[in-house]
Amino acid sequence: MEVSAIKAKEAFRDYKNGDEAILAVVKDNYYKMRTRQTVEYGQRMRKEYLKFNRPMNVWDAMMELQAFVDLSDPDITLPNVVHLIQSAEAMREQGRPDWMQLTGLIHDLGKVMFLWGKDEDGTSLKEQWGLVGDIFILGCKLPETCIYPEFNAENPDMADPRYNTELGMYEAGCGLDNCLTAWGHDEYLYQVLKNHPENKLPEAAMVMIRYHSFYPWHTGNSYEALLGPKDAQYKEWIKDFNQYDLYTKCTKTFDMEEIKAYYIPLIEKYLGKGPVYF
Ligand SMILES: [Fe+2]
Ligand SMILES: [Fe+2]
Structure with missing residues (x-):
């Protein structure tokens, strides 16, 4: 697959030029996400969704994403499972380690939350502000490096003195792992896999899964005051991963039987043969 030849790099993540209907949906999703995701919401979602009582086969979970189109992504209107396969296949083509190929294949699997999600939580097919972005x-x-920074002031926590300073409720240098991130598919899958006894993925894979959507940090270079000793290494891993997450989006089709035959053994090697509990 000639991934680099499909679209110029500057043409990705362009929130100003493009199909107006798509951009309006993207913007609406970001408006809701920015103005509704508060500390109280983030804590409540973790209690509500981290119950790990839904056994699902990894391949079956991927196939569920055939019914899911990410409303926050201006670059793709295809089912999410296609994006997962494209990311993994680009890594495979370049001879990246097998655990990383698997990470590409599963990194957005947390979006299966939509199967039992709710409109009012922003975790459904229709309302995705607690799921993607x-x-x-x-x-x-909230830093100015957030996409649509003009929405920041409307987040209720930004009127709360406990939360509206550079450090807010954190200690300087506490490290990203000790911060409460906005709720979505990244944190969800990270917690699901952390809870999975047979998970043998390396730390780099877990970091790629947890922080791949954290653009204000990994691309915007914000949150300097909170960063801890591990976060420079985290950023290197994320930057490496991100090129496959972002620049492989295209309309290429795949031989699904071949894909399945190649990746099922990788799933079994790193996550076991049984189900994962979502
Ligand atoms: Fe993602
Ligand atoms: Fe992705």
């Missing part, structure tokens, strides 16, 4: 940290000042 660039994440940020809850409980401290």
Whole structure:
């Protein structure tokens, strides 16, 4: 697959030029996400969704994403499972490690939350503001590097003195792992896999899964005051991963039987043969 030849790099994540109907949906999703994701919401969603009582086969979970189109993504209107396969296949083509190929294949699997999600939580097919989109940290000042920074002031926490300063509810240098991120598919899948006894994915894979949507940090370079000793390494891993997450989006089709035959053994190697509990 000639991934780089499909679209110029500058043409991705363009929130100003493009199909107006798509851009309006993207913007609406970001408006709701920015103005409704508060500390209280983030804590409540973790209690509500991290119950790990839904066994699902990894391949079956992927296939469920045939019914899911990410409303926050201006670059893709295809079912999400296609994006997962494209990311993984680009890594495979370039000879990247097998665990990384698998990470590409599953990194957005947390979006299966939509199967039992709710409109009022922003976790459904129709309302995706608690499911997709660039994440940020809850409980401290929203940075200008967020997409549509003009929405920041409307987040209720930004009127709360506990949360509206650079450090907010955190200690300087506490590290990203000790911060409460906006709720979405990244944190969800990270927690699901962390809870999975047979998970043998390396730390780099878990970091790629957890922080791949954290653009204000990994691309915007915000949150300096909160970063801890591990976060420079985290950023290197994310940058490496991100090129496959972003620039492989195209309309190429695949031989699904071949894909399945190649990736099922990888799933079994790193996640076991049984179900994962979502
Ligand atoms: Fe994602
Ligand atoms: Fe992705």
